[in-house]
Every structure is written in C-alpha cells, then in structure tokens.
Amino acid sequence: MATVLREKDFLAGMAFVAIGGFFAIGALDFGIGTARRMGPGYFPLVLGSVLVLVGMALSAKALWQRSGDLVGRLYLRPVISLFAAIVGFAVLLETVGLVAACLAAVLIASLASRETTLLGSLAVAVVMALGCGLLFVEFLGLPMALWRF
Amino acid sequence: MDLFPNLSLGFATAFSLSNLLYCFVGVFVGTLIGALPGLGAVTAISMLLPFTFGFEPLGALILLSGIFYGAMYGGSTASILLNLPGTPANAIVALDGYALAQQGRAAMPLFMSAVASFVGGCIALVLVGVAAPAIVSIALEFGPAEYFSMMLLGLVAASAVATTSFLRSIGMVLVGLLLGLVGMDIVSGMMRFTFGIPIMAEGISFIVVAMALFGLTEVMSNLEPHGRPSITQPKTGWRDMMPTRDEAKRSVWTSLRGTALGSALGALPGAGPTISSFMAYTVEQRVSRHPERFGKGAVEGVVGPEAANNAAAQTGFIPTLSLGIPGDAVGALLLGTLIIHGIQPGPMVMSRHPELFWGLIASMWIGNVMLLWINIPFIGLWVKILSIPYRLLYPAIVVFLCIGVWSVANSTFQLYLLAGLGVAGYVLSKLDCPASPLLLGLILGPMMEENLRRALLMSRGDFGTFVESPISGGILAACLLLVVLTVMAEFRRGRRMQSSRLERNGT
Incomplete structure (x- = not known):
C-alpha cells in the first residue's frame, strides 16, 4: 500500500486535485453568475472542478492498476x-x-x-x-x- | 487561385534588408541552439522573444520562426555525432546517423540530413501557401461557438496525440487554462487570483512560463548526474560528405515519402515534428527491401525522418496562421508574439495583414535556402560548438533567462515568478507531466473564456448553441470521439502492463 504513495500517476493526480481545488474554491468568491451572464468566477469554477475530476481519475487509475512506475529521486x-x-x-x-x-x-x-x-x-x-x-x-x-x- | 500575386507580395516584403537580416539571425541562432544538446527551440524562442518587442511584427515573426525550423536542421548534428538528440524531433536520426559516424562516415549523414531537410521544408511550404488560404475562407464563417469548439478540439487533440498519458496532458491543459485566467477579468474588471499583488493584474506572462518550464526546468533536469558521451571528430571535407550512388538513389523516394508524411501530420495539432520523424522511420523500415540495415547505418534512416520533421515544422504553421489556434508550444509562442504586437490572431490576419502572412511564408523559403548554405560548408564549425562543455554553458543560459525574463516587464517580480515556476516545473517533470499542453492552455485560456461568454450571451444561456450549428456540433463530436478512443486505448495499455507485471511476479 505504501508504494502507491510514490507512484507517478497517483502523485500527479493529487497535484491536479490540489491545483484544481485551489482555483475552484477561490472562484467561489468572485461571483459565479449564470450561463447567460457569466460572472468572473464561472469559467475558473468549471475548469477547476474538471481538473479535480481529472486528478481523481488519474489517482484512482493508479490505485486500480498499479503500474509500478515510481517517482524518481529529486536532485x-x-x-x-x-x-x-x-x-x-x-x-x-x-x-x-x-x-x-x-x-x-x-x-x-x-x-x-x-x-x-x-x-x-x-x-x-x-x-x-x-x-x-x-x-x-x-x-x-x-x-x-x-x-x- | 491568386497564389502568385500573393507570393510576389510576400517575397517583396521578405527581401527587404532588415527582414533578410532577421531571417539570417533566426536560422543561424536556430542551428546553433539545435546543435547544442539540452537547449530546445522553445527555450530559444522564449529567450529571444522579449528582445523582439521593438521590432516590426513581421520581423519578430520571421526571426522567431527561423529559430524553430533552423533548430530542426541543427538538431541532427548532435544526434549524428553524439548520439544525443539536439531536439526531440531529431532523436530517431541518431540510430542510423550515429552508426554511420562510428563507421567514420559522419559527414555523409550530416550532408544528407541538410539536403533532406531542405527538400521537406520547401515542398511543405508550397502546401502552407495553398492550404492556409483555403482554411481561412471556411474559418471566416466562424462565430464564437465554432471558435470555442475549435479551440477545444485543438487542446484535446494536442493532448491525445502527443503523449502517452492522456489524463496527464488534459490535466496540464487545464492547469494552463487556469493560469491564463490569473489577472484582471476584462468584463467585470475584477482581480482574479492576484493575491493583492498589483503587477499580477496583467496576468502571468506566457514568456515567463515558457522560460521557466522549457528553460530553467530543462537545465535542472540536465544537471542530474548521468554520463555524457564523448564526441567523435569527423572528417568534413567535400568528398567525405558525398553519399554513394546507391545511397543517393535510395534517398530520393525516401525524402519524398518523409515529406508527405511530415506535411500531413504536421498540420494536425499535437502531432508535430517529433511524431512525424518517428513515423517516417517506421515507414521507411517497412517499405525497405533490406530492413535489417536499419540501425546499422542505413541512409534512409536519416533522410526520411529529417525530411519529415522539417516538413512538419513548416505545415505546423497552418493552424496557427489560418485559425489562430496553435498546435504546439512553438505555435503558441508565435501566437503570443502576434498578440503582444497588437494583432488579433485568427482568420482575419490573412486579409487584414496579407504582407504579414505571405512575407512570413516567403521568408521561410529564403530561410531554408540560407540554412542549406549555413549548414553544409560550416559543418566543421557546428562540430566545434558541440564540444563546449555543459558546465560552462548552463550558467550562461541561466543569466540569459534572467535578463530575458526581466525585460518582459522591466521588473524583478517576474524573476521571482521564474524561480518559483522553475521549481514547480521540475516537480511536474518528475511526475512525467508534459509542459507543452500547459503552455497551449495558458495562451488559449483568455480567448476560450471570451468566446464561451460571447456564445452563451448570444444564445441567452442556452448550451444548445454549441451543437445546433453543424460546424460546431461536428467539431465537438470529433472531440468526443477522440477522447473516448484515447481513454480506451490508455486503459487497455494499462491493463496489458499490469498483466505482464503480474506474470513477471508469478514466475
């Protein structure tokens, strides 16, 4: 189980979740508006949420099928x-x-x-x-x- | 077709003294950068971009695109002599080129790759001149809904084709799109994700991002300890360059096949020179009567990929110039250059600024001729440059990056951004996340938001507008198909890898 935490897919997915979540939550403060009259938060909220989903899919894939592709050493x-x-x-x-x-x-x-x-x-x-x-x-x-x- | 009056306008513009000079500087720097391993065309273009702010827009485009296709010529030098690709697009050439170099015949593949690049580049340019205006005439009908769908297709295709992991590239596109939204919202004037820093209102400059992810991150990765091969000093006399009669005969069809393949693939978003050169190599191996020669010094293994990558480098300009939708990182940088010079990219560029489009096409042809003359007689010089050790080179690159980034806005804030993004880029590269999709997203982000807003405003908030128009609907259907096919292929590959791993563990 512990090795999955070092898999590239899993870590990349988690990074996407973090970045997407940051933008999506931040966008909530800007005013979402409606599809017809979009507020400044509309597009970032949509993109951020999709990024969270993509990240979750990537991490889930890593849990589902272990590729064994571990992250290399950071120099x-x-x-x-x-x-x-x-x-x-x-x-x-x-x-x-x-x-x-x-x-x-x-x-x-x-x-x-x-x-x-x-x-x-x-x-x-x-x-x-x-x-x-x-x-x-x-x-x-x-x-x-x-x-x- | 009014191809010829347009071309003559182009040549008249491109033959001005300053434009010839820009063209020469561009292809010269490109060859140099291409020859140096570990420095790519994207790095070089982003490093020089700030210094072209003061040029005429055409001059800037001529110089920057010259770097790109010049690097395609220069990149083969490092591949053949060092077995180290100067640019990824030249990697495959190393197989047979380096084998020939070890047989003491390095000059021949160097010469043949210059000739093949020239053939590929020139034929592909004619295609650009014919195809781009045709695409423009369709694109002029586009409304905001079609534009949005087209950009979406560009981004999806670029992520689907270019890399092994679709989810990763799509994720990076989204990160890029989000970073592109940082700054002041043009409609409401609200500051988004600026953390109260006034200079962030202008947004995150794509130049800083490109220099961080393609320049700084590259240097960081190159400095990881692993061995560098030593260089073989080749003989570079005229006689050493000549192929045998048999090799020359085999090269004719090979270069034409490579050109055709490269031209077709290059025009598609995402495919580009690298994939074209790999495909050309595979094709040559398939059609050859002696496939066993490949990898041991077959001239076709050099000529095919070199013709293909250069053809693809040229036709890659078609989507950028006709639709305003870049297919790769270089297209994205050139598009950004247009925006900086106050030219709205898109199909109107060709009718409003014909001298820009045709001048660029003509300059590329002139550039290809110059490259032939820069490369063949001076092969010896490029070989010497290759032997500059990286330990002396990389600190100089860092200083150039710093000065380039500073001059984007004459402010040190951008330098702190560069340092931070460089570290982030290194971590992302460790996770195998590709940087090109991020750059594409970054440039297209604001344009996509604007077109989405406009389309939905016109349809009064009805998302049906994207499928009701046949063009937009068709493009979206293509997007969906591409996504489904790619995801399915990826899952199948993942399962195969898993089962092979299980078998290994079982025995």
Missing part, C-alpha cells in the same frame, strides 16, 4: 542552487546593478553541478558580466543599471 542540489541564482540575480540587480548580478548568478549557478571548476566558472562569470553589460545595456539599451553606487 535538490541543482534545484536549490538555480533557484538561489535567480533570486540572487533579482536582488543584486535592484541594489547593485547588472554587473554584480551577472557575476553572482553565474557563481551561484555553478554550485549546481559537481563538474564545474572555480576557475572555469570565474571566467564565465566575467565574460557574461562584461558581455551582457555591453550587449543588453550599451547596445540594445535595456533600462538596467550597470553599477549603482
């Missing part, structure tokens, strides 16, 4: 480092500017893989910081600060 290292790289880019872009944001994003992103070397990543970081500054700010004219003092 947290790339996920966390890339998440951090993007958030770091966003924060530094607003506070210090594009050059620092590029340097930081490349270096944090490099933590995602064991194959990266410090020297190689530093080189990519410098090239990206200079290249992006020239290409996007000087040449394409994006309204980004290169360096805020």
